[in-house]
Amino acid sequence: MLLKIAKTTALIALTVSAFNITLNAKDFSSQAEKDRVALVKYFETKFQDPLKNRAEFFPYATDDELENGIAKGLKFQDFALGNYSYNIDGKAQYEDLREMPPYDYDIDAGEVLWNKAFANGKSFSTCFGTPDALSKYPYFDDARNQVVTLTQAVNECLTSNGEKAWNTKKGDMAKLQAYMAKSAQDEEKVIDVKIDSQAAADAYERGKEYYYTQRGYLKLNCAECHVTGSGKRVRNEKLSPFLGQVTHFPVYRLKWKGVGTLERRMSGCIKDQGQVPPGDTSKDMKELLFFMSYMSNGMKLDGPDIRK
Structure with missing residues (x-):
């Protein structure tokens, strides 16, 4: 009888412990999830009817542009296309370019690199297992x-x-x-960033702070262009929404005449704000990408892709 009671007590203790771990994991991501849900709601509301919400768009946009140049009724997954999600004319040009994408060579070259043995006989599969492992990054290593x-x-x-x-x-x-991005796309992987510790939650908050903090001599932050500024334009360039910004990397940019990483794009964007960008594997950069990736959780990975 005592043995039976002991076993039952141990089972209850393990169950309670497992419950608390699950509960705590949810608690660690609760603020981040509130942020993400609010961001999705903001963009879906903003693009529900651009003409009706004209105050949210370029101040000199005509009724015709708002009615016929900007897509309406966009939903969560639509925003993965960046400004092509709402830019009707731009999307048509984008789809033409995708007929014969200039990054096909890079995918093939990446496959060769993946399969090439290192001098010690090992390869990237030794570290990553399968190429679709791209979907696991970034993550917080406790x-x-x-x-x-x-x-x-x-x-x-x-x-x-x-x-x-x-x-x-x-x-x-x-x-x-x-090559890894294409593999993840083929396997229909989605962004799935987890925040299951206090340290991970703190890293997320620091990344969020970086995104929303004004810096540099222009006193700009990322959100001014890609949250409140999305759907507006700088000169003739329409600004992309924050939601979905990380899904399509690496990208082939016409400006670069080649494929570049997300770190390359972020460094250029930060320079445009009048700031000195952090190093590509610095704490600031990695936590910024961690925050950005979490905010697109649930979106399909669709890289590599093409942008201007």
Whole structure:
């Protein structure tokens, strides 16, 4: 009887412990999830009827532009296309470019890099398993107390196997990521960033602070262009929404004439704000990408893609 009671008590204790772990995990992400839901609601409401919500768009936009140039009734998954999600003319040009995408070569080159053996006989599959593992990044590593991005993980795989680290913005790094992104897309993977510890929640908050803090001599922040500024334009360029910004990387930019990583794009954007960008694998950059990725949780990965 005592043995039976002991077993029952232990089972109850384990069940309560498991429940508390689950509850705590949900608690750690509760604020982030509130932020994400609010962001989705903001964009869906804003683009429900651009003519009716004209105060949210370019102040000199005509009725015709608001009615016929900007898509209406957009939903969550639509925003993965960046400004092509709402830019009707731009989307038509984008779809033409996708007929013969200039990044096909990069995907093929990335597959060669994936399969190529290191000098020690190992390969990227030793570190990542399958190429669709891109969908696991970024994540918070509690053992190391830091965010780990795909770019960081690729270089750590190389150096731990006696190879030289790659340029974090372009070249082989972008090509390998293009192949991994296409693999994740083919497997219909979605962004699934988890916040299941206090340290991860703190990293998320620091990334959010970076995104919304004005910096540099222009006193701008990311949100001014990509939250309140989405749907507006700078000169002739229409600004993309924050929601879905990370789904399509690496990208082939016409400006670059090649494929580049998310870190490359973020560095350029931060420079445009009049700031000095943080290093690609610095704490600031990784936590910024962690925050941005969480805010697109649930969106399908659709990289590599093409942008102007």
